[in-house]
Amino acid sequence: MGLKIYFNGRIVDESEAKVSVFDHGLLYGDGVFEGIRAYNGRVFRLREHLQRLYNSAKGIWLKIPLSMDEMERVVIETCRANNLQSAYIRLVVTRGIGDLGLDPRKCSNPTVFCIADNIELYPEELYENGLRLITCSTRRIRGDAFDVGIKSLNYLNNIMAKIECVQAGVAEGIMLSEDGYVAECTGDNIFCLHGKQLVTPPVYVGNLAGITRRVAMELGAKAGLEVKEQLFRLIDVYCADEVFLTGTAAEIVPVVEVDGRCIGTGKPGPVVKHLREAFRELVSCEGTPIYE
Numbered sequence: 639m640g641l642k643i644y645f646n647g648r649i650v651d652e653s654e655a656k657v658s659v660f661d662h663g664l665l666y667g668d669g670v671f672e673g674i675r676a677y678n679g680r681v682f683r684l685r686e687h688l689q690r691l692y693n694s695a696k697g698i699w700l701k702i703p704l705s706m707d708e709m710e711r712v713v714i715e716t717c718r719a720n721n722l723q724s725a726y727i728r729l730v731v732t733r734g735i736g737d738l739g740l741d742p743r744k745c746s747n748p749t750v751f752c753i754a755d756n757i758e759l760y761p762e763e764l765y766e767n768g769l770r771l772i773t774c775s776t777r778r779i780r781g782d783a784f785d786v787g788i789k790s791l792n793y794l795n796n797i798m799a800k801i802e803c804v805q806a807g808v809a810e811g812i813m814l815s816e817d818g819y820v821a822e823c824t825g826d827n828i829f830c831l832h833g834k835q836l837v838t839p840p841v842y843v844g845n846l847a848g849i850t851r852r853v854a855m856e857l858g859a860k861a862g863l864e865v866k867e868q869l870f871r872l873i874d875v876y877c878a879d880e881v882f883l884t885g886t887a888a889e890i891v892p893v894v895e896v897d898g899r900c901i902g903t904g905k906p907g908p909v910v911k912h913l914r915e916a917f918r919e920l921v922s923c924e925g926t927p928i929y930e
């Protein structure tokens with residue numbers, strides 16, 4: 639038996655959840671999505687993820703055929719149908735089935751599906767020892783060409799950069815803006831610690847307003863750090879006391895090497911360790927209950 643999938647209004651077996659070859663999500667990457675986590679029977683920051691999904695949809699003139707409350711039920715019901723307590727949830731809305739032209743007016747019904755699966759955790763060793771990063775030669779898309787704050791199905795910019803990481807044998811890579819500022823990583827946001835200052839690039843440089851990024855900023859402020867959104871360059875990463883990444887899948891993960899340069903002591907530092915523990919504590923008790 640496969641997974642139970644929410645697909646266009648019904649919970650169906652994985653084998654029945656099939657997208658048409660004429661779906662513009664497939665033909666053109668015309669659609670939006672979210673990656674969400676559930677911990678201990680609670681979906682973490684569900685409303686924030688839904689808000690970002692609806693904002694992304696609005697950004698591409700896509701009207702989601704469900705209200706946000708209905709979409710919340712979709713996520714909860716999909717987790718329930720698979721008896722999950724902890725999960726990685728993928729919520730996708732595409733433009734729907736059209737013809738071979740670009741014109742979205744030919745697509746009358748958006749395709750909506752939700753997958754909830756057991757989370758494949760990053761190996762614990764990555765958190766203990768930290769990640770090695772490279773800087774990718776693929777630049778982040780310019781904000782005046784496409785706003786990367788829209789979490790669209792078109793991820794080729796990130797995938798090109800990810801391939802560079804794979805070829806270099808590292809798990810993640812830094813993507814720069816067209817004028818050389820640090821933007822983010824291929825699927826994670828980035829933070830640098832300088833003394834008591836915790837700095838992350840502002841979203842206008844060309845990065846996703848990550849939900850985990852926001853949580854890390856909240857936890858950093860709570861820990862007494864001066865949290866700032868500020869433009870910075872690679873040299874500021876190389877010379878940071880600590881560097882870490884944030885993302886729904888990765889959570890908060892330390893970085894110990896960038897482009898062959900050792901970061902700080904070369905081991906995960908005390909601040910990232912503290913933030914990671916505070917994050918784990920938060921997710922274990924906060925969130926929308928699945929079973930109630």
Ligand code: PMP
Nearest residue numbers: 825826827846848849850885886
């Ligand atoms: N940047 C990019 C490009 C991403 O794809 C993601 C993952 N969705 C993030 C940052 C992190 O965002 P979040 O914390 O909301 O998962």
